[in-house]
Amino acid sequence: MVEDKTTVLLYGLGAIGGFYAFVLNRNEDVALSVVARSNYETVKQNGLLLKSENHGEHVVKPANIFKSCLEAKQTFDYVVCVNKATEQATAVENLRPVISENTTIAIMQNGVGNEEPFRAAFPRATIISGVVWVGAAQPELGVVTHTKAENTELGLYPNPDLDAAMERSRLDKFCSFFRNGGSSYIVYEDIQVQRWTKVIWNIAWNPITALTMLDTHEWMQKSSPEAVPMTKQLMRDAIDVAQRCGVNVDYGLVDVLLGRATKLAGFSSSMATDAREGRPLELDVIVGYPIRKANSFGMAVPTLRAVYALTEGLNYKLKQKL
Numbered sequence: 199m200v201e202d203k204t205t206v207l208l209y210g211l212g213a214i215g216g217f218y219a220f221v222l223n224r225n226e227d228v229a230l231s232v233v234a235r236s237n238y239e240t241v242k243q244n245g246l247l248l249k250s251e252n253h254g255e256h257v258v259k260p261a262n263i264f265k266s267c268l269e270a271k272q273t274f275d276y277v278v279c280v281n282k283a284t285e286q287a288t289a290v291e292n293l294r295p296v297i298s299e300n301t302t303i304a305i306m307q308n309g310v311g312n313e314e315p316f317r318a319a320f321p322r323a324t325i326i327s328g329v330v331w332v333g334a335a336q337p338e339l340g341v342v343t344h345t346k347a348e349n350t351e352l353g354l355y356p357n358p359d360l361d362a363a364m365e366r367s368r369l370d371k372f373c374s375f376f377r378n379g380g381s382s383y384i385v386y387e388d389i390q391v392q393r394w395t396k397v398i399w400n401i402a403w404n405p406i407t408a409l410t411m412l413d414t415h416e417w418m419q420k421s422s423p424e425a426v427p428m429t430k431q432l433m434r435d436a437i438d439v440a441q442r443c444g445v446n447v448d449y450g451l452v453d454v455l456l457g458r459a460t461k462l463a464g465f466s467s468s469m470a471t472d473a474r475e476g477r478p479l480e481l482d483v484i485v486g487y488p489i490r491k492a493n494s495f496g497m498a499v500p501t502l503r504a505v506y507a508l509t510e511g512l513n514y515k516l517k518q519k520l
């Protein structure tokens with residue numbers, strides 16, 4: 199019976215949303231609803247087809263498919279944000295009708311600082327911060343391809359006004375969705391270290407692949423001898439900012455992340471896909487927030503700043519064409 203189930207709303211049914219829809223929908227005690235935009239009609243008619251290198255092919259049919267949060271006419275136990283973090287203020291307002299005092303909001307997006315507008319708008323909500331190391335794409339509407347990359351890092355964005363044990367139990371319940379859905383996850387006490395680690399990765403690869411339209415191997419191994427030293431300096435600038443924000447990361451991370459990228463087959467990024475498709479870039483949460491932090495500390499970070507200016511230029515061009 200739907201009444202006994204945990205109600206979950208996925209906000210954004212793209213590549214990652216499609217993958218998480220598959221994972222959540224494998225939970226018998228979850229009543230899954232989704233808000234879909236461009237793929238609404240096809241998913242409503244046929245469900246969503248997931249083609250996963252780890253899980254095989256599945257058609258996912260959520261209990262409810264909405265065009266907007268207003269259409270849902272209810273609040274949810276969990277609201278999972280898997281939209282692109284391009285217009286956070288608008289997303290927060292759109293989500294107001296589905297969030298109550300008992301809602302847990304899970305923010306499963308790249309970037310740092312993503313939680314802040316949600317805490318300001320919903321001060322009584324528990325916020326789970328998710329770091330997504332899952333590779334997925336939506337090559338055609340309603341069809342999501344998933345690579346072998348599959349790990350989700352989870353932790354609380356602690357709410358000082360709520361009972362810590364209650365927040366923990368809400369996180370535990372969220373983790374059970376991954377366990378029962380057969381997808382790997384790790385819980386961290388201080389998820390901000392993981393969030394910044396991922397953003398240091400994204401600060402490098404997302405703008406570089408979007409600006410050059412090269413994959414990581416073409417960039418590092420073929421483009422020019424300047425590529426690797428520049429990428430290292432870019433990561434070091436980002437690490438300097440993270441450290442000033444009190445996040446426990448150090449320069450050793452540069453070799454770890456470059457080593458990880460070297461071992462993988464050459465890859466591109468969601469930002470390069472957005473640039474190719476003429477969509478606005480998820481730049482503010484990936485580079486804009488660290489730059490604002492650098493400004494507040496009076497830091498120079500010239501390589502990070504140059505990459506930000508160039509990618510802002512590209513973003514400006516993309517927005518002009520919309």
Ligand SMILES: NC(=O)C1=CN([C@@H]2O[C@H](COP(=O)(O)OP(=O)(O)OC[C@H]3O[C@@H](n4cnc5c(N)ncnc54)[C@H](OP(=O)(O)O)[C@@H]3O)[C@@H](O)[C@H]2O)C=CC1
Pocket residue numbers: 209210211212213214215234235236237280281282283284285289306307308330331332333334335336468480
């Ligand atoms: N794809 C990947 O491999 C990875 C992605 N991520 C992160 O996961 C998050 C989701 O990315 P991904 O699934 O790739 O993105 P997609 O572009 O594939 O999907 C995003 C979904 O959100 C909707 N959407 C986009 N912008 C907004 C908005 N401003 N308000 C409301 N809905 C919106 C889109 O609608 P529409 O149908 O109209 O496009 C689409 O349904 C991002 O933060 C991304 O950085 C992290 C790791 C890997």
Ligand SMILES: CC(C)(CO)C(=O)C(=O)O
Pocket residue numbers: 308331332333399400403404465466467468469
């Ligand atoms: C897939 C990956 C890890 C590449 O950097 C990513 O996070 C993105 O594309 O935004």
